[in-house]
Amino acid sequence: MIKVDKLIKSFHDGEKELVVLKELNLRVKGGEFISITGRSGSGKSTLLYQLGLLDHPNSGQILIDDIDVLALNPTERTRFRLQELGYIFQDYALLPEMNAEENVMLPLLMQGLTKRKARDMAVKALEKIGLGPKLDNLPSQLSGGEQQRVSIARAIAHDPKIIFADEPTANLDADTSQVVLDYFLELHREGQTIVMVTHEPEYARLTDRILLLSDGVIDDKEGIDGHKH
Amino acid sequence: MRANIGYFLTSLRIGLFMAIRQIKRGSWWTTTLIIFVMSLTFLNLVVVTGILVGLIESASEVNRTFFAGDLIISTLEKKTSIENSPRILEIINNQPGIAAATPRYVGGGTLEANYQTLRKTDETSNSVSSVIVGIDPEKENAVTRLGTKTIEGEFLSKDDGDVVVLGAYKLSQYLPIESPGFQTLKNVGIGSRIRMTINGSTREYLVKGILKTKADEIDMRVFVNDKLLRNLMGRYDYSVNEIAIKLRPGVDPKMVKQALLAYDVDRYAKVQTWEEAEPKFVKDMKATFALLGNIIGSIGLAVATITIFIVIFVNAITRRKYIGILKGIGIDSTAIQFSYVLQSLFYASIGIILGLAILYGGLKPYFDANPINFPFSDGRLNAPLFGTLIRGLVLLVATLIAGFIPAKLVVRQNTLDAILGR
Numbered sequence: 271m272i273k274v275d276k277l278i279k280s281f282h283d284g285e286k287e288l289v290v291l292k293e294l295n296l297r298v299k300g301g302e303f304i305s306i307t308g309r310s311g312s313g314k315s316t317l318l319y320q321l322g323l324l325d326h327p328n329s330g331q332i333l334i335d336d337i338d339v340l341a342l343n344p345t346e347r348t349r350f351r352l353q354e355l356g357y358i359f360q361d362y363a364l365l366p367e368m369n370a371e372e373n374v375m376l377p378l379l380m381q382g383l384t385k386r387k388a389r390d391m392a393v394k395a396l397e398k399i400g401l402g403p404k405l406d407n408l409p410s411q412l413s414g415g416e417q418q419r420v421s422i423a424r425a426i427a428h429d430p431k432i433i434f435a436d437e438p439t440a441n442l443d444a445d446t447s448q449v450v451l452d453y454f455l456e457l458h459r460e461g462q463t464i465v466m467v468t469h470e471p472e473y474a475r476l477t478d479r480i481l482l483l484s485d486g487v488i489d490d491k492e493g494i495d496g497h498k499h
Numbered sequence: 500m501r502a503n504i505g506y507f508l509t510s511l512r513i514g515l516f517m518a519i520r521q522i523k524r525g526s527w528w529t530t531t532l533i534i535f536v537m538s539l540t541f542l543n544l545v546v547v548t549g550i551l552v553g554l555i556e557s558a559s560e561v562n563r564t565f566f567a568g569d570l571i572i573s574t575l576e577k578k579t580s581i582e583n584s585p586r587i588l589e590i591i592n593n594q595p596g597i598a599a600a601t602p603r604y605v606g607g608g609t610l611e612a613n614y615q616t617l618r619k620t621d622e623t624s625n626s627v628s629s630v631i632v633g634i635d636p637e638k639e640n641a642v643t644r645l646g647t648k649t650i651e652g653e654f655l656s657k658d659d660g661d662v663v664v665l666g667a668y669k670l671s672q673y674l675p676i677e678s679p680g681f682q683t684l685k686n687v688g689i690g691s692r693i694r695m696t697i698n699g700s701t702r703e704y705l706v707k708g709i710l711k712t713k714a715d716e717i718d719m720r721v722f723v724n725d726k727l728l729r730n731l732m733g734r735y736d737y738s739v740n741e742i743a744i745k746l747r748p749g750v751d752p753k754m755v756k757q758a759l760l761a762y763d764v765d766r767y768a769k770v771q772t773w774e775e776a777e778p779k780f781v782k783d784m785k786a787t788f789a790l791l792g793n794i795i796g797s798i799g800l801a802v803a804t805i806t807i808f809i810v811i812f813v814n815a816i817t818r819r820k821y822i823g824i825l826k827g828i829g830i831d832s833t834a835i836q837f838s839y840v841l842q843s844l845f846y847a848s849i850g851i852i853l854g855l856a857i858l859y860g861g862l863k864p865y866f867d868a869n870p871i872n873f874p875f876s877d878g879r880l881n882a883p884l885f886g887t888l889i890r891g892l893v894l895l896v897a898t899l900i901a902g903f904i905p906a907k908l909v910v911r912q913n914t915l916d917a918i919l920g921r
């Protein structure tokens with residue numbers, strides 16, 4: 271499903287060039303739940319931004335379902351993100367002036383669905399993660415865990431090919447984090463491909479495969495073909 | 500092509516969806532403040548120009564109402580009076596669109612106030628030269644309602660003898676200017692006796708009334724009954740110098756002028772509509788004030804555009820992270836831009852509607868009832884609906900552009916930088 275070859279991403283700090291990803295290779299199969307771990311500043315989130323098409327690498331190739339996504343123009347990339355990817359941010363990234371239902375509806379409406387259909391799908395996604403009674407609540411009226419669940423509902427409502435989750439439990443307490451992880455595992459059981467960045471080993475261990483990002487490359491002891499860890 | 504239109508419409512729909520929620524759940528204080536600013540800007544655009552134009556329009560209207568009527572027929576150059584006047588009056592009175600006509604005898608003469616005491620050595624002459632007009636008071640009132648503008652004493656009546664009505668600007672108390680160009684009589688009021696000299700004939704008159712219309716053509720004249728003036732001037736052929744004509748409501752002065760020209764009236768007299776007869780300085784002032792109004796209006800428009808630009812820019816900058824998130828979850832840039840443009844549209848529309856309500860519900864009726872007292876007119880607020888709506892439309896377009904540009908600037912930033920606040 272995801273093929274990454276020789277991915278390079280660097281940043282400039284004044285005249286100094288900081289190479290974060292060094293000819294990184296990666297394979298993710300359809301239906302796989304993988305976690306990317308590493309020390310703080312190792313480039314986990316940077317890798318996720320490249321995979322989720324939120325950023326553009328210096329060089330390399332990313333194929334998603336054999337589509338060379340780096341060759342897409344900005345508009346095509348936005349549409350690709352809208353239709354094929356779901357993104358869960360560390361800080362939930364909900365729109366403050368929209369209630370839970372509207373936050374989930376928005377990308378569905380952008381896909382051209384009717385308001386009724388978008389609402390039905392949003393309600394279904396929110397009910398699935400136990401937020402049925404809080405459809406009308408604004409983000410400010412929800413707890414951190416609830417906001418993250420709304421964020422998950424928004425990411426899954428349109429049935430994306432891949433869900434990218436950037437430290438989804440970083441701002442949550444242990445109990446709430448477990449609820450979120452349980453929900454990821456349920457999605458995984460339903461065949462959803464999930465790529466999750468986390469720095470917490472106990473959550474990484476729940477995934478199919480742990481990819482340790484170190485020194486700009488992935489230390490995947492099982493090999494890039496992705497055998498069960 | 501069809502797919503692009505579909506995507507455009509979807510973006511518009513999403514833009515509307517987001518704009519409604521941002522307005523509905525945004526700060527009411529901010530929304531109220533922006534709408535208030537838009538209303539004031541609209542009023543600035545319409546009212547300042549409207550008063551400037553209204554000022555001169557009123558001067559023009561005064562000239563039409565109290566001097567020229569809808570049409571004015573006057574003496575040809577190189578002629579001393581309108582030849583064939585009785586025949587011309589007959590033609591005029593037979594025209595179907597004419598409500599009334601007033602013939603006027605006009606001559607130049609001198610008025611003296613202190614002629615009885617002038618022999619005292621230390622006294623200077625209290626006299627002025629003036630245009631003296633002989634009228635039939637009833638006919639004059641039927642056309643110009645001059646009698647209603649008597650500010651002291653009474654207007655002339657048909658049977659009056661040696662009495663005179665003075666234009667206010669012939670008296671120092673109404674035109675306190677010491678200038679050779681503006682000579683006035685001092686210490687003259689109702690009941691004063693003055694001596695009038697025309698063509699070498701002199702006669703004593705009693706001041707019966709004083710007129711003030713704010714039309715110089717009237718206020719610098721002196722009025723007597725036409726029979727008296729005719730005798731004084733020795734004009735026994737009934738040749739008049741001016742005929743002011745009032746038309747029935749809805750009748751076009753140009754049409755009547757054409758009808759009169761068809762009778763060759765222009766062989767004997769100059770036939771002009773009230774607009775054509777307007778003094779050149781009034782026409783020049785109209786053009787100048789309209790220009791001033793447009794300059795002030797343009798400044799107002801620029802202020803409005805900059806205001807809405809700043810408001811939307813600050814709004815977009817403070818929401819930069821959310822704009823990044825929107826792009827991150829796949830919302831098209833066009834939809835985000837639409838949301839800001841639609842918000843601008845909302846602010847401008849409500850501001851303009853509120854401005855229209857204040858204008859036509861408050862300011863216009865107020866200025867109509869309480870005109871500003873300018874020396875040469877009663878300044879009213881000139882705000883014709885069509886012109887006002889055009890200004891509103893211009894403001895709306897300017898606002899839309901002012902809303903679009905900052906949204907475009909913020910939306911085009913890198914998505915990830917916006918999300919991470921870099």
